[in-house]
Amino acid sequence: MKKLMLIVSGCLFMLSSFAQNEKFVAAIKKNLAEMDSAFKNPAYLLSLANNFERIANAEKKEWLPYYYAAYATTMAGTFSMPMDGSFGDNSAITDPFADKAEALINKAAEM
Numbered sequence: 001m002k003k004l005m006l007i008v009s010g011c012l013f014m015l016s017s018f019a020q021n022e023k024f025v026a027a028i029k030k031n032l033a034e035m036d037s038a039f040k041n042p043a044y045l046l047s048l049a050n051n052f053e054r055i056a057n058a059e060k061k062e063w064l065p066y067y068y069a070a071y072a073t074t075m076a077g078t079f080s081m082p083m084d085g086s087f088g089d090n091s092a093i094t095d096p097f098a099d100k101a102e103a104l105i106n107k108a109a110e111m
Contacts, residue, residue: 024059028068031055035072045076053104066108070101077101 031051038044049072056065077097081090 021059024055024062027051027055028064031068035068038072039075040079042076042080045072045079049073049076049100049104056107061111063108063111066104066111070104070108073097073101073104 031048035045035048038048049069052065052069052072056062056069059065074097077094080093080097082093
């Protein structure tokens with residue numbers, strides 16, 4: 001009986017260690033909900049990207065915040081382009097956003 005209780009308690013401990021942190025999940029959900037209303041506002045998208053990056057720095061083993069930080073940065077770069085219908089060279093505007101997003105996605109890929 002002692003062996004059975006030891007095995008069951010060991011399994012429960014292992015399952016609880018694999019569960020995600022509730023604080024992490026709540027922070028991700030909150031920022032994702034805000035991202036829905038942030039589109040077409042590059043400054044707000046960048047603030048959300050910074051929030052996701054802070055979450056990623058706090059949760060060292062999670063790749064998802066890096067992904068969303070890269071996504072928000074990419075979208076901020078997209079909506080930072082001039083909307084006057086011109087198709088000129090906008091690389092001076094978009095390249096810093098792309099470089100930042102690439103660095104974030106590379107961090108996620110390392111995990």
